[in-house]
Amino acid sequence: MSPILEIQDLSVAYRTPGGDVRAVEHVDLTLNAGEVVGLCGESGSGKSTLAYGATRLLRPPALVTSGKVLYGGCRVTSGGHPVDLLTMSHRELKSMRWREIAIVFQSAMNALNPVLRVQDQLLDAVQSHLRLPRGEARDKVATLLDLVGIPRGRLRAYPHELSGGMRQRVMIAMALAADPEVVLMDEPTTALDVVVQRDILAQIVELKETLGFAILFITHDLSLLLELADRIAVMYAGRLLETGTAHAIMREPAHPYTRGLLNSFPSLHGPRRELAGIPGSPPDLRDPLPGCPFVPRCAHAIDVCTSVAMSLAPVPGIPGVVSHLTACPIVTPEVSQEGVLS
């Protein structure tokens, strides 16, 4: 599998009068073609800032302070060299948006215009990015709605005449309008109940199989990602603490924070056990402490944790799972040996 979106060493800050709020710090994340990568973390951990910062959709005072975002979609890179989204001009970015990288926004209720029919909004998306003749564009809109399982009779409905689940499906259809290679999904099922959520997720997987786009799925629900994602990245206080295949994360969580997350929802199988949350709350991002940001809440913290460089290293003891990485010095001793700041 070839990487289609490669985020390298990305840092994003919000510039406030009281100093920079470092919402994303030195994050590396790779999205391969046709893959679902789940990005999870609690509120304010920087998951949305990472996704929107990488696609340069954040408004001032946001500022990308370091890194590269390499996009390798075949329609853009004729010579095979990926392009860097962070060096692109306004116009170049505009031509990339939706055609290459599309987004399903968080709340469908707010992202759909309440005074336009669903059909017209989808037509807008199709026509502004594909330049089809009117008849063909209409057909395309109808097939888009078929894809997400909304009957064609609802084409002329207004958003308020649809249920929450249907509106979210319309948003997904709109994201797929220009046949993108990468779809960012920012908590697309958060406002829905679990039954509808399941339906939509199944549909997303099915669409991914048939159309072959890659998904960066942002959520705070780790249990959902275990089921849906190929790989999972766990984020905390603007940093990646652990990445790995969904299987590895579920079976062998390495970082104490990931273990805490996994312990905070019940398992369907096995004996009953007391659920343990994670005490405390996330740190202030304006004045980050050196080392691991999780130290104040970590039950296993040792001295070296406060000085470790937070770079991801392979987890030992899991042979064959090369992609399982963590920044925790307790489970990966080489991090603490090589990476300690002198």
Add this chain to the structure above:
Amino acid sequence: MRAVANVWRNLPLKAKIGVWLFGFFVLAAIIGPEVAPYDPSYANPDPALLQAHPSAQHLLGTTQTGQDVLSQLLVGIRMTMELALLVGVIATALSVIVGVTSAFLGGVWDEVLSLLSNVFLVIPALPLLILLLGYLPGKGQLSTILVLSFLGWPWGARVIRAQTLMIRNRDFVAAARESGEKSWRIIALDIIPNEISLIAASFVNTVLYAIGASVALAFVGLSDLNTWSLGTILYWAQSQQALQLGAWWWFAPPGLAVALIGTSLVLLNTGIDELGSPRLRASRGAAKIAGHRIWPTDPTPVYAQLTASRSRVGAFLHSFSRGSLLDETPAGGEL
């Protein structure tokens, strides 16, 4: 006190200028008649002082009959401001009462009150004012205030009615009603506080209208010409051909005063707008990051490019700005 200081710091420059200007005229209205050097009606018989240029004795010169223009101006500002503020209070109170009642009660009341304000809206105000003031027994300050208030409320009432209709359907009003609150309590505690910025803006607009209308009425002679207001100064200046005789010190100061009061009110109004909805302020301006102006529609800036694209002169100038202090330790750089 700190809250006030905070509000003041966050006000846009326009609004600050408006506050200073308006404050200046309010001050002039309060102490003006006290500090006026002469009696504004006293006609100095000295022939040298008939329509005299500004001098140390008469800072703004004299009129054709030897009256001191500065004294007239100081007394006139008091009269005009008094009238305008009173009209503002009365007309705004009327428009709040009519607007909120019609929207809150709905049904027949809404129909009747909306019809009433629509009728008042289409009445051509100035001719009616002239007619009314022409036939009213006294042409004094009081009748002008009453007539202007009587005609000045429907604009505000319509806007406030629309806003009330919107707020009335919000969940917190429904919750208050469910919990058995009385109507007047809902209006006073839930609805009016949510409309304060709108009411303030409506008040400022009405004051502006009152100044314009009262000056115009006095200018055509429809007010008590024995008292001094900005309008009557202009009336006498016009009727005694100040313009033709080139006595600019006679008509320019009162005209300028009217224009500046109007300007200050308009500036105040934009300030109230932005205070009432902080989003208006946030979404409009460009942010300054690392010496570059970034608009909300621009893609997220990248630090390395911002610094690379700055010219040498620009970099030199930027190094003096307060923002450059933040650049020394770019976020994401090593600690």
